[in-house]
Amino acid sequence: MNSFIAFIMGPMVWISVIIFLGGLTIKLVGILRAVRQKEPYIYSYVTLKHSLRSIGAWMIPFFPRSARMSPVYYGISYLFHILLFLVPLFLASHIVLINEAFQISWPALNDQVADWLTLGVIAALIFFTVRRLMVPEVKFLTGAMDYVLILLVLLPFLTGFLAYHQWVAYRWITVIHILSGELVLIIIPFSRFSHMLTAPLTRAYMGSEFGHVRQARDW
Amino acid sequence: MTDAPSSVEKPTDPAIESGLDRLTPDRIRQVIQQVLKKETGPRFKAYVETCMRCGLCAEACSYFLSNDRDPQFMPAAKVKNTIWEMLKKDGDVSKDFLRRAVRIAHLECNACKRCAMYCPFGIDIAYLMLLVRRICHKLEITPQYIQDTVNSHSVTLNQMWVKDDEWIDTLQWQEEDARDEFEDLQIPLDKVGADIMYSVIAPEPKFQAGLIYQAATMMHAAGMNWTMPSTPGWDNSNMAMYTGDNEISGRIARAFFETAARLRVKRIVMGECGHAFRSVYDMGNRWNSWVMPPFEVVHALAFYHELLTQGRITIKEKYKKKVTLHDPCNVSRGRGLHDKAREVVNMVCEDFVEMTPNREHNYCCGAGGGVINCGPPYKSERMVNNRVKAEQLAATGAEVLIAPCHNCHSGLEDVIQYYDLKMEIKFLGDLIYETMEKKIYEPGA
Numbered sequence: 283m284n285s286f287i288a289f290i291m292g293p294m295v296w297i298s299v300i301i302f303l304g305g306l307t308i309k310l311v312g313i314l315r316a317v318r319q320k321e322p323y324i325y326s327y328v329t330l331k332h333s334l335r336s337i338g339a340w341m342i343p344f345f346p347r348s349a350r351m352s353p354v355y356y357g358i359s360y361l362f363h364i365l366l367f368l369v370p371l372f373l374a375s376h377i378v379l380i381n382e383a384f385q386i387s388w389p390a391l392n393d394q395v396a397d398w399l400t401l402g403v404i405a406a407l408i409f410f411t412v413r414r415l416m417v418p419e420v421k422f423l424t425g426a427m428d429y430v431l432i433l434l435v436l437l438p439f440l441t442g443f444l445a446y447h448q449w450v451a452y453r454w455i456t457v458i459h460i461l462s463g464e465l466v467l468i469i470i471p472f473s474r475f476s477h478m479l480t481a482p483l484t485r486a487y488m489g490s491e492f493g494h495v496r497q498a499r500d501w
Numbered sequence: 502m503t504d505a506p507s508s509v510e511k512p513t514d515p516a517i518e519s520g521l522d523r524l525t526p527d528r529i530r531q532v533i534q535q536v537l538k539k540e541t542g543p544r545f546k547a548y549v550e551t552c553m554r555c556g557l558c559a560e561a562c563s564y565f566l567s568n569d570r571d572p573q574f575m576p577a578a579k580v581k582n583t584i585w586e587m588l589k590k591d592g593d594v595s596k597d598f599l600r601r602a603v604r605i606a607h608l609e610c611n612a613c614k615r616c617a618m619y620c621p622f623g624i625d626i627a628y629l630m631l632l633v634r635r636i637c638h639k640l641e642i643t644p645q646y647i648q649d650t651v652n653s654h655s656v657t658l659n660q661m662w663v664k665d666d667e668w669i670d671t672l673q674w675q676e677e678d679a680r681d682e683f684e685d686l687q688i689p690l691d692k693v694g695a696d697i698m699y700s701v702i703a704p705e706p707k708f709q710a711g712l713i714y715q716a717a718t719m720m721h722a723a724g725m726n727w728t729m730p731s732t733p734g735w736d737n738s739n740m741a742m743y744t745g746d747n748e749i750s751g752r753i754a755r756a757f758f759e760t761a762a763r764l765r766v767k768r769i770v771m772g773e774c775g776h777a778f779r780s781v782y783d784m785g786n787r788w789n790s791w792v793m794p795p796f797e798v799v800h801a802l803a804f805y806h807e808l809l810t811q812g813r814i815t816i817k818e819k820y821k822k823k824v825t826l827h828d829p830c831n832v833s834r835g836r837g838l839h840d841k842a843r844e845v846v847n848m849v850c851e852d853f854v855e856m857t858p859n860r861e862h863n864y865c866c867g868a869g870g871g872v873i874n875c876g877p878p879y880k881s882e883r884m885v886n887n888r889v890k891a892e893q894l895a896a897t898g899a900e901v902l903i904a905p906c907h908n909c910h911s912g913l914e915d916v917i918q919y920y921d922l923k924m925e926i927k928f929l930g931d932l933i934y935e936t937m938e939k940k941i942y943e944p945g946a
Contacts, residue, residue, distance in 0.1 A: 316542055317543050320542030321543060323792070327792070340621060346618075346619075347619070347858070348560065348619040348620075351557075351560045351619075352557055417556065419556045419565070419570065422578055422581075423556055423572075423575075423577050423581060425554075474552075477622065484547050484623050484624055485621075485622055495783060496834065498835070498836070500861075
């Protein structure tokens, strides 16, 4: 058991991070190369200025009309995405592990605060699930994979929350926590989670078509 | 809510039905695979892989809003019911599926791209619907009426089977009539080296020749150095662009630009048509490998703005009735001309009231993108599918609706009639013509 834990806390972390970063890099290079081969016209239209204009406009909370039409979903989704990165990266116990391995560290979130934020992520995921079940137009689009994706994100946060409180089976919960976290990292480049890479690209292209050719706003 | 379409498609369109009869499962698979694998690239892949099924696009679509928020009509659902299914089955889809797919792509989407502005990722669903139309074109199951316009384009290079001599005849008839009223008015044909080539869509000579008369009057009053071509290539409309017949679409745009090149004009000015503008400003040029159009293409809205702000034409007395303005997708969302349009309306009219939402966010007319061109058989569903527009129009309380685009104009005329809105509909040019200072012919003066 100890050697298993040593493996998932050691080499496996490396493996998942490499697959995560390497996968996304390969994906990006593949996309850029395919654009050059099959749709080179895209490079004629994408401009940095209009790409950033569009991405920027969509980063401002409640700035696009679309966001103002669905403020609850958009607001929760916005916070959720921030917490998704903020909580794991600034969690004291994660920083301790990194400090042990690399002797680097950065300011951590207060444990109490992190605990509440984790609950926030879990609540957002429950909200997304309920929305998929209740809102007719979302329900219509939803397939089994959408629930799998929600579950995949839920696992590391839920087990992280349980592990922190050490209520039951601390050891097992921690193992599941580590494994599910690694699983999410590994799966990102191969699933629709890769929208973390492709969404800025599609936004940049549409933003450029609107800004450069159409000379209109796209938000 | 089930995955099945809300209603089973009735086999009504003879072109779709005879096309379906000819198809074999092999042919269907082959065409779908060819289009989705060979004719697309990373852009298509990214759109399919990036959609997170959030449903935010629903709010954008006038079909969804007009049909009591029936999920079948939301943009992403149209992709689910066409593209996703084709991909899942690798092209192995049934004829019933295709009958529904034609309907979705040709009659339940105006390719107005409003949804691209409601998707946080900017996924271009209009592009995906045009891909479905491309597949339908290659399977030869395009609806009859719009296919006929493409056939006309293919034979005559204009949309309405206007014969070469009829075209010249119509221009000379308008010139002759106008000369009775306006001193020395000319519609100069083939004047090489003129500043402006004026171009229209084929429905103008076919049944709205008065619009050419009005345009000539404006050119005359403004003292422009202009010309119109006497040869095929004069029509800037392009229905092939909307049926996915890219080859013919490209031919049309190419003939158009070559005509302008032959006349060595400095720029092209065009009448109040949206899709024609999209063809020569955005799409037709791309098929012919021009990043941007090889000529400066000026839509009527921008041209009116220029004539009025430069004082080339002056308004004698402003239009009195309360007017509202519809923003056509292809010139507002398609070219950002909405602010200029408002400036023109305010220069011409006394009492202007906005409809909401407006500018880039305006609701579609429900007719454009080739939908109205699928013809009378689909008129009543087109009306049902655009209730939200009727409500938007009624809320303005305006007496006159300005629709500066041919498709919008025809579609909204139907909406006004069907929903019994007490409104007149006009082109912006109609109002300018009515209110401007003209060079009237005075015998013996």
